[in-house]
Amino acid sequence: MPERKVLTGNHAAAYACKSVGVEVVAAYPITPQSPVVEKISEFVESGELPNTQFVTVESEQSAISAVVAASQMGARVFTASSANGLAYMYEILCWAAGSRLPLVMCIATRALGAPWSVWTDHQDAFSVRDVGFIQQFVESNQEAYDTVLMSYRVAEDPRVYLPAFVSYDGYILSHTMMSVQIEDDDKVREFLPPLKPHIHLTDFENVHSVNPVTPPGLTVRPEGNTPGYYEFRYSMQKAHEYAIEVIEEVAKEFETKFGRAYGNGIYKPYKADDAEVLIFAVGSVASESRGVVDTLRDEGIKIGLISLKLYRPFPIQHLRKAFNKAKLVVVFDRDVGYGMEGILAAELKSALYAADHRPIIRGFIVGLGGRDITADQLINGVKKAIEEQDNREVQLDTHVDFIGLQLNELGFKKEEI
Template sequence: MAKIKQEIRALSGDEAVAYAVKQADVDVVAAYPITPQTIIVERFSEYVHNGEVDTEFVCVESEHSALSMSLTASATGARVFTASGSAGLALMHEILYVTSGCRAPVVMAITNRALSAPINIHCDHSDSMVERDAGWIQIYVENSQEAYDSILQAFRIAEHQDTLLPVMVMLDAFVLSHTLESVNVLPDNAVQRFVGMRNIPLIQGHQGKPVPFKLDPDNPITMGPLDLYDYYFEHKRQQEEAMEMAPRVISEVHDEYARLSGRNYGDGLIEPYRLDDADLAAVCLGSTAGTTKTVVDHLRKRGVKAGLLRLRTYRPYPTQEIRAALQNVKAVAVMDRSHSFGAHGGPVFHEIRHALYDATIQPHIVNYIYGLGGRDMPPTLIQEIYTSLQRIAKTDQVEKPVQFIGVRE
């Protein structure tokens, strides 16, 4: 149990994010509003207006500029936050790679919203799934409490000397972004002790001596200029190394925060739910996990050995942990809230299959594409998934490995 007295506040997911950023002693926020992320930016601009934070708040003309500003501010050694989603994240695409390539530890909140066309403002994971290869750490949260907790952890993870990678924290559009929840918040001083100051490591500069890894007129360095076939590959290999270090850092920061707050989310990478003795497992990300846990409880009361694996960290992908968690079940249903057209399944499905290829006994694996453009995923549909898993486990046969659920046929 946490020793620190926490305050319960009624906050939407967006407000919880803004509140965490307010407490985290952030130097620069550069953002451009997009539904449903807007409230994050609005609330934070109120904090700035009211003098509650000492943050340089920059209103930019687009998301491309928002992330360019965030990257360059971060390169000077500042702690930086931004937020976006959907088309805004898509417009940041180019700079996402520049940010991770420059090893700028920017923290960004993403309200997961569908991509056009047709235009849609509601939840699916298409916007952030397509950015999974951009070299950012990706954390998907289940509720607003976790959004608050994860933003605070994200600064520590991003700025850790073994990672120095940007982090995006994903929360489901409207389901979380606009829905009030009871959120426990830590006192300001506890947050400040936890996040601390940003440490700037030393790096070898062009004059051959160690200098702080930041843009500083007194110790000038050049970051990310032309890098051809002679060294580009080495720099990409370094980014992979940082990603390989990241799971340990994520779990350590998660555990330290858990001791402080009394709240934990599995090991920070994956969160198994009633999976130890399960025969049937669903896998999902984000707020759908909350509904699925209720369905699992219901099925358990009826004697069905159902379980859930929630992926919290999607990049770095916790391959070993996933394999260990799923290798003893008989049938797995992977729920994808985005689709890779023509790829015979969603991205999470492909990667869960990849994780289980090296398992001693491979369970049956099926894929359900669900919830595109905010289509509701009620408990009845999730129950249908477990029913089909029961059939697969019993007959030992998969008829259709990839299905769409919740769409009118």
């Protein structure tokens, strides 16, 4: 029988690892991720995960190196990190993706230093955008549990073979209790068959090295090392492009088997059908926006939300459809592409550039370093965007709006300048 437990986001992720039967876990503690690996280590210690090896390491770079190595031996592996720890993993994340290893890792999102902050924003998750991982954001602890299950299924699919991130907001999910349904191990096993690894470093009769120096030109050698680097990277891009249909398919199967769905597995629409104004956001910002949509609907504004679940591969075709009626899209980014604008806003603009219907896209930055995002702030942002949507001067302006700054209290007053 499935079990209902009251769990934090971190513990939901740990229970997901237990359900899928991870074989090797290596992680280094960092706030707010630490409890996920502490819980897994408890499972290993108590014998609840008899076939799991927990490797203690001295840093995040070692943690990801250990799971990459274990994955190359054919094990199902897991790790997790946050912010600066994730940044320290950066190099090896590229090796994981470049070897197309089906590892799954959680990011309990946290602001990157400097200055030190342990609170949530999405800068860390977006900073690893281009390493080649599948990237997903979730809004609840149940969604974190379910998305880890689905991620293993997608990552290990021979049509995909890509590592995957599951990102949940530090504290807002990682340390907040919610009701989570833990599924039967047998049922999870039916959904997630045993891993069929494509690298077998345990085949001692047929010794291989992985990832030798690959010259710029195409080098055809009988002993391997073909094709060239360029072809590997092309293959990775294509794997991303075609992973979207697998992700959708897996989400459908998950719904049939377990009865839970998160939109189409790509994005979660909320009151979006007849919406003239749509909010676009991920994670905690999206969940905060749900209440904002309700409030503004009561005021008579035809507004809805597109909460993005799958960030990489970026679901361009899906987003063109999702926004094909809206007049205005308000993007709330809990991150900045420094010197440009919010990362989601920039990417949405890029995705819709060639679309038949191009809504006005207005981006705002919110809640960096865990600054509380209030419903009122989001409502004011939406109203400002509605008011200024036809103002050509505003559209042409390139400054980026930050919502919720408290410059006044620091003595910066416009009227005194």
